[in-house]
Every structure is written in structure tokens, then in C-alpha cells.
Amino acid sequence: MGVKERRARQKKYLRQEILDAASELFVREGYENVSMRRIADKIEYSPTTIYIYFKDKADLLEQVCKETFARLVQRLTKIMEQPGEPVERLKRGLIAYIEFGLENPHHYRATFMMPIPDGLDHEKYHQADSPGMQAFSFLTRGLTDCIKAGKMHATNVELAAQTLWAGIHGIISLLITQNTFPWVGREKVIHSTVHTLVAGLVR
Amino acid sequence: MGVKERRARQKKYLRQEILDAASELFVREGYENVSMRRIADKIEYSPTTIYIYFKDKADLLEQVCKETFARLVQRLTKIMEQPGEPVERLKRGLIAYIEFGLENPHHYRATFMMPIPDGLDHEKYHQADSPGMQAFSFLTRGLTDCIKAGKMHATNVELAAQTLWAGIHGIISLLITQNTFPWVGREKVIHSTVHTLVAGLVR
DNA sequence: CTCATTTACTTAACATCGTTAATCGTACTC
DNA sequence: GAGTACGATTAACGATGTTAAGTAAATGAG
Numbered sequence: 001m002g003v004k005e006r007r008a009r010q011k012k013y014l015r016q017e018i019l020d021a022a023s024e025l026f027v028r029e030g031y032e033n034v035s036m037r038r039i040a041d042k043i044e045y046s047p048t049t050i051y052i053y054f055k056d057k058a059d060l061l062e063q064v065c066k067e068t069f070a071r072l073v074q075r076l077t078k079i080m081e082q083p084g085e086p087v088e089r090l091k092r093g094l095i096a097y098i099e100f101g102l103e104n105p106h107h108y109r110a111t112f113m114m115p116i117p118d119g120l121d122h123e124k125y126h127q128a129d130s131p132g133m134q135a136f137s138f139l140t141r142g143l144t145d146c147i148k149a150g151k152m153h154a155t156n157v158e159l160a161a162q163t164l165w166a167g168i169h170g171i172i173s174l175l176i177t178q179n180t181f182p183w184v185g186r187e188k189v190i191h192s193t194v195h196t197l198v199a200g201l202v203r
Numbered sequence: 204m205g206v207k208e209r210r211a212r213q214k215k216y217l218r219q220e221i222l223d224a225a226s227e228l229f230v231r232e233g234y235e236n237v238s239m240r241r242i243a244d245k246i247e248y249s250p251t252t253i254y255i256y257f258k259d260k261a262d263l264l265e266q267v268c269k270e271t272f273a274r275l276v277q278r279l280t281k282i283m284e285q286p287g288e289p290v291e292r293l294k295r296g297l298i299a300y301i302e303f304g305l306e307n308p309h310h311y312r313a314t315f316m317m318p319i320p321d322g323l324d325h326e327k328y329h330q331a332d333s334p335g336m337q338a339f340s341f342l343t344r345g346l347t348d349c350i351k352a353g354k355m356h357a358t359n360v361e362l363a364a365q366t367l368w369a370g371i372h373g374i375i376s377l378l379i380t381q382n383t384f385p386w387v388g389r390e391k392v393i394h395s396t397v398h399t400l401v402a403g404l405v406r
Numbered sequence: 407c408t409c410a411t412t413t414a415c416t417t418a419a420c421a422t423c424g425t426t427a428a429t430c431g432t433a434c435t436c
Numbered sequence: 437g438a439g440t441a442c443g444a445t446t447a448a449c450g451a452t453g454t455t456a457a458g459t460a461a462a463t464g465a466g
């Protein structure tokens with residue numbers, strides 16, 4: 001009886017269709033401008049159907065972001081596998097992270113610039129296998145590589161990684177929300193941020 | 204005929220009352236959890252009355268944030284007036300900015316972590332007299348002080364200020380939204396960020 | 407084949423939101 | 437005292453996220 005399997009396959013298919021529709025709307029408009037009804041319209045189902053596949057709107061968009069951040073992890077993996085000078089490699093990773101954030105401003109905003117829903121999720125969030133945390137772990141890995149190569153003093157690696165994260169998150173989120181600010185130049189300020197952070201850590 | 208003046212005074216008084224009520228709710232709940240109706244309830248007026256004094260919800264909360272950021276400007280002014288070593292003074296300013304952001308997470312989020320409403324505000328925002336920009340100008344001032352004192356190379360000051368802003372904004376916004384993340388310690392990571400940025404710029 | 411159960415989905419509705427139009431009442435002007 | 441300007445209100449619109457109840461078809465057992 002492959003009937004169970006077929007049904008499961010169909011469910012999975014619709015689930016993905018919802019994710020895709022939500023993602024597309026989400027990319028064009030922001031989180032708050034995407035309504036459940038519009039997503040439902042797009043896939044030509046009733047709005048309540050979505051609630052069979054996802055707990056609520058927050059859950060749905062969390063899954064959407066998860067998909068997107070998985071692509072970031074792929075990109076970072078590729079960079080980290082490349083040989084060469086570790087500090088340069090770390091810098092390339094930072095730049096890639098920043099570019100990713102600017103390419104996917106709505107996803108980035110949803111995952112890192114939204115208040116974490118108060119509740120008991122204190123542990124559910126920030127699990128090691130979540131794409132966000134995987135991306136973060138690249139920082140610590142890149143840093144330890146630098147230390148091993150003697151390019152950096154072996155201070156608190158975790159602290160350094162968090163400092164680095166703060167820095168690149170800062171430039172991403174500012175460029176996203178304050179895009180009418182008279183920046184001295186996007187590329188320039190991105191490069192300056194990365195350079196300043198790394199220089200400050202190597203010392 | 205002081206009648207016109209009295210009316211104006213009354214208007215101003217109610218306007219301030221609305222601002223205060225909105226601010227108090229705003230501090231406790233987030234932007235999205237404060238409704239016009241609840242603000243109206245608090246001051247015991249009808250919801251539509253608010254629209255006589257403020258264009259819409261965004262306008263009202265913008266004014267609330269303006270008030271709050273004016274306090275930050277005061278604080279920064281006090282710090283910048285103090286004598287002493289300019290790099291240390293700059294650092295104290297950065298710390299004060301970060302502390303302010305963490306003390307007023309909702310106001311900070313509303314002004315710097317929200318998508319700028321698309322429209323023609325491209326110039327209205329980022330006016331030099333807005334408290335946000337005034338606060339930013341402290342960075343350039345602090346940096347030029349350092350350069351004058353020979354503590355820093357005279358590279359592009361504007362670029363350095365924007366880099367600094369990105370960095371401190373990063374740690375503020377991350378600590379606000381990702382407060383369940385296993386930080387190595389709030390104070391530690393704040394200090395590390397400031398130190399790294401300044402060290403990276405002085406080089 | 408028949409009947410009961412499960413399953414996927416929809417319709418209807420609730421509470422709440424920001425906001426506008428129409429209206430009311432009163433304090434002012436003349 | 438009549439007319440007016442203005443502050444505030446009531447009622448309503450359209451839209452939101454979400455839940456409860458209902459429907460119709462596919463599935464399983466006898």
C-alpha cells in the first residue's frame with residue numbers, strides 16, 4: 001500500500017508550494033505587507049489551509065527564512081573549503097555574509113531584526129543546527145584558522161566571533177533600513193567595516 | 204485677547220499627554236503591540252482625537268522617538284564637553300550610545316531597525332537637525348578630536364564615522380533582538396566591540 | 407458492496423487593527 | 437442672540453491573523 005506515501009508526497013508538495021508563494025511575496029514586500037490571504041490567493045487555496053501546514057504566520061515565514069539561510073551556509077562552506085591565507089579567507093566570508101544580507105533584506109530583517117517572540121522558545125531558538133547558528137559557527141571556525149596560522153593572538157575566540165558578528169550585522173542592518181542616509185559609498189563602508197574589525201582583532 | 208493663546212496651550216497640553224501615554228505603552232510593549240485605541244483609552248479620549256494632533260500612527264511614534272533621542276543628545280553633549288584624552292572620550296561616547304540603545308530598545312528599534320516608509324521622504328529623513336543625525340554627528344566630532352590630537356591618522360573621517368556607527372549599531376541591535384543568544388557576556392561583548400573598532404581605526 | 411472513519415479543505419465568523427467621513431456640541435465672534 | 441469655527445465623538449470601512457464548525461471525498465473494515 002503505497003497510498004500513504006503518495007498522500008505524504010502530495011502534502012509535501014503543497015507545503016512547498018505554500019513556502020514558495022510566501023517566499024516570493026515576502027521578497028517583494030516586507031514581512032508586514034504579506035498577508036495570509038494574499039499567500040492563499042496566490043496558490044489558489046483558502047487562507048485556512050495554510051494553518052494545516054504551518055502553525056501561524058510567524059512559523060511560515062520562519063521556515064521561509066530557514067530555506068534562504070541554508071543557501072548562505074552553502075555559500076560559506078564553499079568559501080571556507082578554499083585554500084589560501086586564512087585571514088583573507090575570513091574576510092571573504094565576512095563579505096559574502098554581508099552581500100547575502102543585502103541581497104535578501106527581507107529575510108535578513110525577519111530573522112535578525114525582529115523581536116524574538118516572547119514565550120518559552122529560549123532554547124528552541126539558537127539551536128546549533130539552525131542555519132543562522134551554522135552561519136555563525138563559520139566565524140569561530142574562520143577565527144580559529146587564523147589563530148592556528150599564528151596570524152592572530154589566541155584570546156577568547158567566542159568573544160571575538162561575537163564581536164565580528166556584531167560588526168557585520170551592523171553594517172548590513174543599517175544599509176537595509178537607512179538606505180536613504182548619505183553613505184560615503186556602499187562598497188566603501190562595507191570594506192571599511194570588515195577591514196576595521198579584522199585589523200582591530202589582529203592587533 | 205489671550206483666548207487664542209489659551210487654546211493653543213490646551214492643544215499643546217493634550218498633545219503632550221498623547222505623547223506621554225504613547226511613550227509609556229510603547230516602552231512596555233513593542234511598536235506593533237501598541238494600538239491607537241489603547242493609547243486613546245489611556246488618556247480617556249476617543250481614538251480619532253489622536254488624528255487631530257498627529258498625522259497617523261507612524262507620525263505619532265516618530266515624535267515619541269524624537270523626544271527620547273533628544274535625551275541621548277543631551278547625554279552625549281555632556282560627555283563631549285568633558286576634558287581629557289580624546290580617544291577615551293570617544294570611547295565613553297560610544298558606550299553611552301550603546302547603553303542608551305539598550306535602555307530604550309523599543310525606541311531604538313523603531314528609529315533604526317524599521318524599514319524606512321517608502322515614499323518621498325528621501326530628504327525629510329536624515330535632516331541634520333533630527334536627533335538621530337545629531338547623535339551621529341557626535342561621532343565625526345569625536346573622531347576629528349582624535350585626529351587633531353594626533354591619536355589617529357587623518358583618513359576619511361566620514362567613512363570612519365560610518366564604520367563606527369555600523370559597529371555600535373550592530374551590537375545594540377543584536378543584543379536587543381537576539382537576547383536569548385548565548386552571549387559571552389553583555390558587558391564583555393560591548394567592551395570588545397568598542398575596543399576592536401577603535402583599535403582598528405587607530406591602527 | 408456498504409458503511410463508518412479519517413483526511414483535506416472551505417465557509418463563516420470573531421476580534422482587532424488603522425483610518426476616514428459625517429456629525430455633534432460648545433465656546434467663541436460679531 | 438445668531439452664526440461660525442473648532443475640538444471631539446460616533447459610526448463605519450476594509451483589512452488583518454486566527455479559530456470553530458462544516459463539507460465532501462478518499463480510505464479502510466466488514
